[in-house]
Amino acid sequence: MDGKTLIKLRQVKKAYRTGSVEFEALKGVNLMIPAGEYLSIVGPSGSGKSTLMNVIGCLDVPTSGEYRFEGQLVNTLSSNQLADIRNRKVGFVFQAFNLLPYATAFENVEVPLLFARVGAKKRRARVAEMLARVGLADKATNKPTEMSGGEMQRTAIARALANDPDIILADEPTGNLDSKSGEAIVRIFDELNAQGKTVVIITHDKNIAGHTSRMVQLKDGIIETNGDLTGRRLAD
Amino acid sequence: MHLATVINVFIRDFRKQKKRITLTLIALAWGTISIMLLLGFGEGLHQQLTINRNGMGEGIAILWGGQTSIPYKGLGKGRPIMLHKEDPAYLKERVPKIHRIGGEYHRWHVKVIYQDVVLSEHITGITPEWEQMRSHIPQMGGRMINHLDVDQKRRVVFLGYDLKNRLFGDEDAVGKLITINATPFTVVGVMIDKMQMSSYSGSDEDMAAIPNTTFKMIFGDPWLDNIVYQPYDVADMEEVKDGVREAMAAKYKFDPEDERALGTWDYASGTREFNNMLMGIKIFLGIIGGLTLFIAGVGVANIMYVSIRERTREIGIKMAVGARKSYILVQFLMEAIIITFGGGLFGMSMSYVLTEGFKRVPIESDVLDFMGRPTISWEIGLIVITILGAMGLLSGFFPALRASSVSPSESLRYE
Numbered sequence: 001m002d003g004k005t006l007i008k009l010r011q012v013k014k015a016y017r018t019g020s021v022e023f024e025a026l027k028g029v030n031l032m033i034p035a036g037e038y039l040s041i042v043g044p045s046g047s048g049k050s051t052l053m054n055v056i057g058c059l060d061v062p063t064s065g066e067y068r069f070e071g072q073l074v075n076t077l078s079s080n081q082l083a084d085i086r087n088r089k090v091g092f093v094f095q096a097f098n099l100l101p102y103a104t105a106f107e108n109v110e111v112p113l114l115f116a117r118v119g120a121k122k123r124r125a126r127v128a129e130m131l132a133r134v135g136l137a138d139k140a141t142n143k144p145t146e147m148s149g150g151e152m153q154r155t156a157i158a159r160a161l162a163n164d165p166d167i168i169l170a171d172e173p174t175g176n177l178d179s180k181s182g183e184a185i186v187r188i189f190d191e192l193n194a195q196g197k198t199v200v201i202i203t204h205d206k207n208i209a210g211h212t213s214r215m216v217q218l219k220d221g222i223i224e225t226n227g228d229l230t231g232r233r234l235a236d
Numbered sequence: 237m238h239l240a241t242v243i244n245v246f247i248r249d250f251r252k253q254k255k256r257i258t259l260t261l262i263a264l265a266w267g268t269i270s271i272m273l274l275l276g277f278g279e280g281l282h283q284q285l286t287i288n289r290n291g292m293g294e295g296i297a298i299l300w301g302g303q304t305s306i307p308y309k310g311l312g313k314g315r316p317i318m319l320h321k322e323d324p325a326y327l328k329e330r331v332p333k334i335h336r337i338g339g340e341y342h343r344w345h346v347k348v349i350y351q352d353v354v355l356s357e358h359i360t361g362i363t364p365e366w367e368q369m370r371s372h373i374p375q376m377g378g379r380m381i382n383h384l385d386v387d388q389k390r391r392v393v394f395l396g397y398d399l400k401n402r403l404f405g406d407e408d409a410v411g412k413l414i415t416i417n418a419t420p421f422t423v424v425g426v427m428i429d430k431m432q433m434s435s436y437s438g439s440d441e442d443m444a445a446i447p448n449t450t451f452k453m454i455f456g457d458p459w460l461d462n463i464v465y466q467p468y469d470v471a472d473m474e475e476v477k478d479g480v481r482e483a484m485a486a487k488y489k490f491d492p493e494d495e496r497a498l499g500t501w502d503y504a505s506g507t508r509e510f511n512n513m514l515m516g517i518k519i520f521l522g523i524i525g526g527l528t529l530f531i532a533g534v535g536v537a538n539i540m541y542v543s544i545r546e547r548t549r550e551i552g553i554k555m556a557v558g559a560r561k562s563y564i565l566v567q568f569l570m571e572a573i574i575i576t577f578g579g580g581l582f583g584m585s586m587s588y589v590l591t592e593g594f595k596r597v598p599i600e601s602d603v604l605d606f607m608g609r610p611t612i613s614w615e616i617g618l619i620v621i622t623i624l625g626a627m628g629l630l631s632g633f634f635p636a637l638r639a640s641s642v643s644p645s646e647s648l649r650y651e
Contacts, residue, residue, distance in 0.1 A: 059556060059645040080560045086644075087558020098553045098648060101546070102252040112557040114248075117241050159557065 005071075006166060006198055007033035007056055012065035014051050025051035027221035028065065033200065035166070038193040040209040041202045043218035049202045050171055052218065056200065057090045057169045058082045070166070087115050091160025095172035097152040099144045105131060105155045106140040112162045130158035134188060150181030157188055167198040174208060186211055239566075245559075246567045250574070257571075260539045261579040264624050267532020268583025269590070271525050271620045276591050276610035278521040282514055284608025288431035293370040295470035297477060297502035298436055299463040299484075305496040309489060317488050317497045319460040321452065324363075326487065327465065331479035335468040338363035339460035341451045342437050348444060350403040350414045357399060358443050359416060361451025369466045371430055372445065378410040378425030385424075386447040393421040398441040400426045416444060419454055436462070436501065473502055533624055537631035544635045545650060551639040552647030561640045568636035572629045580621030588612055 014026040025048045033039055033056075043049050054060040055067060058074060061082070067074040069085060077085070092098075099108045109130055113123045131137050134154035144152050153173060160168055170189065174182030186201075186208055193199045201208060209215045217225040250257065304315045324337045341361035348357040366372040367380040372394065374380050385392050393416065400409050400423075409423045432439055451457070467476040477500060478492075485492040551564050591610040639647045 054643075054645040057556075059648075060643045080562075083555065083558050083560045086556060092556050094648070098549070098556065100252075100550060100553060102249070107248065107252075111245075111554065114241060114245050115554075115558040115560075115563065163558075 004035045005032055006035040006037075006069070007031065008066075008068040008071075009055070009062075010066040012055060012062045012067055014048075014055055014060065015063045025221055026055065026062070029218075029221070029223055031216065031223065031226075033167075033198065035198055036193075036196055037198055037200075037214060038189075038212045039198075039200045040212040040215045041200065041218060042204055042206070042209050042215055043224075044204065047218040048221040049204075049218055051221075053169050053171050053200070053202050056167075057092055058085045059092075083115075087112055088163050089166045091157075091163075091165040091168045093153065093156050093160050093168065093170035093173045095175040097144070097149075097156050097176070099152055099155060099159075101144055104141050104143055105136055105147065105151075105158075108144075108155055109158045109162055112159060116163050118163075126162060127158075130161050131155075133161065134158045148181070149177045150184060153177060153181070153185050154188070157185070161192075167200065168192060170199070170201045172203055173201065174203070174205065182208075242563050242566045242570075245554075245563065246570050249567070250571065256539065256543055257575060260536060260575050260628065261582065263532060263535035263539060264576060264579025264621075264628065265583035265586060267529060267535065267624050268580055268617060268620050269587050270528045270532065272584065272587035272612055272617050273590060273610065274521060274525050274528060275616050276587065276612045277608075278518065279611040279613060280608035281517065282608075283611065284431075285510075285514065287608075293464075293466070293503075295473065295503050296369050296464055296466045297473065297480075297500060299465070299480065300461065300499040301459065302496050302498050304490045304494055306491045306494045308491040308494070311489060315490070317484070317490060318458075319463055321448075321460055323460065323484070323487075324463055324465075327463070327480055327483055330483040331476055333467050333469070333472045333476050333479070334465050336365040336369050337463065337465040338365040338369070339448055340366075340462040340464060341448055341455070341457050342461045343451075343455055343457070344438075346417050346444075348399075348403065348414060348416050350412065353403050355399075355402060358438050359451070360437075360443050360445045361448035361455075361457075362445045363448055365466075366445065366464075369464055370440070371432075372440065373428045373430065374425035375428050377408075378423075380425055381445060381447050386449050389449045389453050390447060391419060391421045391450055392424045392446065394425045394427065394445040395423055396439070396441040396443045396445075397427050397429045398439075399444055416446070417454060421446065470503065477502060529620060529623055533627040536624055536628045540628060540631035540635070548635065548639040548647050548650040551636060552644050552650065555640065555644035556648060564636060564640040565633075568633050569629075572625070572632050576621065576625030576628055580617070580625065584612075584614070584617045584621070587617070 009029050009031040012026055012029045013024060015022050015024045029052060041049050041052060051060070055062050058069070061075060069089070074082070074085075100111065106127055109127045110123060113126055118126065128137070128140070131140055134157050136151060136154050136158065139147060139151055142151070144155070147155065168189070173185055173189075177185065189199050189201060190211055201212060203209055214228045216223055299319065301316065301318045304311070304313050304317060307313050319339065321339055324339045328334050328337050343359045345356045346359045348355045362372070362381065363386055364380060364382050372380055374394070381392060381394050384390070393414065395403070395409060403409065403414065404412070409426055412423050413420050414423060415421065427440060430440070432441070465476070465480065467473055481498065481500070482492050484498055488497075490497040554564060555561075591612050595609045639650070
């Protein structure tokens with residue numbers, strides 16, 4: 001770990017409005033993620049885990065509070081600037097994979113590179129490299145319907161890595177997988193972190209959380225416990 | 237905006253979503269074809285009706301006798317006014333804007349015989365002017381009644397198309413002798429198979445026409461049944477009608493204002509009725525066309541709507557991996573435009589091919605005589621494509637606009 005702060009949330013709140021009912025999913029979250037950290041966010045369903053991930057990944061903006069990504073205040077960024085952060089600095093891995101159903105593994109991995117306007121030759125090389133990295137070099141022309149859950153999730157990881165992001169955000173990445181494929185996926189995250197990538201995994205599986213070096217526990221939209229898994233308390 | 241990026245993504249996705257795009261294209265093409273054919277046949281019908289209508293004659297007026305209803309110069313009302321055989325010549329002299337004029341006799345249920353065929357038919361006494369005024373056009377190999385026939389009171393007959401068939405079948409009629417009212421007549425011509433939408437005394441197809449002088453000699457009618465006249469210029473019709481009425485009023489001493497002394501029908505008043513009928517047909521077709529258009533539009537909207545869920549997720553995914561809002565919008569816009577133009581052009585060309593094909597089908601049929609041949613209107617095609625395209629755009633583009641305007645997390649959750 002180089003200790004440089006990548007993510008910093010201060011009193012972040014996020015409220016959703018459904019009709020006239022307002023629901024506060026995050027009720028003032030303080031969180032710092034140094035670059036290179038391997039972090040898990042756990043908590044029961046409805047505790048605000050996914051909302052927190054959406055905020056960290058710039059898929060959503062906080063209702064109030066301060067969010068800084070690499071020191072930059074995210075709250076005030078335009079939608080295009082947010083899109084660029086998601087494109088180049090964040091890699092998402094979703095529980096539901098979220099692959100384009102009509103596109104092959106190759107084409108799915110290619111999408112972020114297209115939006116980053118990487119040249120065709122470099123793009124193809126990069127996609128091939130990423131697919132090889134997740135062990136899918138021979139599945140490049142398969143569509144999601146022709147792949148197993150584990151393969152789809154590995155495709156999603158390859159896509160998340162395509163633009164060499166600063167942080168990988170994984171929301172229940174093994175939720176739709178059997179335990180064997182799930183373990184394989186978690187091992188990929190272990191490797192990525194070992195190579196220096198910041199990885200945040202949202203999960204309710206304590207085994208997966210056990211792979212990470214720090215666990216943040218959310219409950220009812222606030223951080224309940226926050227500590228490294230060797231028992232060493234970390235300051236916010 | 238990096239157009240190259242958008243086009244790149246667009247082409248890639250477009251190729252990948254063939255099924256949906258094909259369905260939308262078909263819906264658009266189908267809507268275009270149905271409406272263009274419907275209105276094309278409507279236009280064909282319109283043109284054919286106009287041709288058929290002119291079968292009776294263009295720009296003519298018809299005069300018949302009446303009864304005075306206003307006392308005039310010491311003469312009481314209720315006096316019958318009859319048309320005399322000298323009246324056409326008199327009117328032509330008094331009203332110089334009359335181009336052609338002639339007197340006509342009618343007699344129904346006259347025995348007409350050719351060999352063993354005995355019919356009871358409608359005989360008219362006419363003049364050579366009927367050829368132009370009333371479209372009494374002879375077929376090849378025959379002629380209409382001419383001035384010598386009239387002057388010399390010849391016993392010649394000009395047969396309507398149907399009557400000829402009933403008398404002679406497929407046999408050639410010209411030069412043959414038939415008897416009308418026990419008097420032998422030579423057939424000099426047969427009328428072409430014309431379409432006639434209106435008449436004042438029965439269809440010309442079923443008549444046997446003889447010179448009006450011959451008619452008077454044989455049947456001895458004291459009065460003409462009708463006088464038919466045609467001005468040089470249809471625009472002068474009202475003036476000529478007034479002139480005729482005044483001339484006749486002067487000759488027969490009735491009030492020129494007396495509407496019932498003489499009956500008149502003219503092409504212009506017929507035109508109004510005809511146009512009203514055509515307008516009715518057009519409104520009818522317009523309503524059907526509108527409904528068809530609506531159904532096609534619903535088809536397009538439905539396909540777009542069904543794919544909203546899938547496409548909203550697609551938008552969410554793309555935005556999550558870094559697509560800007562403008563990329564999404566331009567892509568959907570291009571897609572809508574290409575589908576609209578593609579489907580529209582395909583529909584228009586298919587309509588063209590179908591109508592051209594229909595025109596080339598060599599069928600002779602009475603139904604076709606009434607229906608006419610379909611005629612494509614490109615303006616209508618453009619209107620149809622615009623409307624369907626707008627519906628496609630509204631139902632495809634606006635969900636995309638909404639999906640790209642909310643946060644990507646919301647689009648990803650969309651169910």
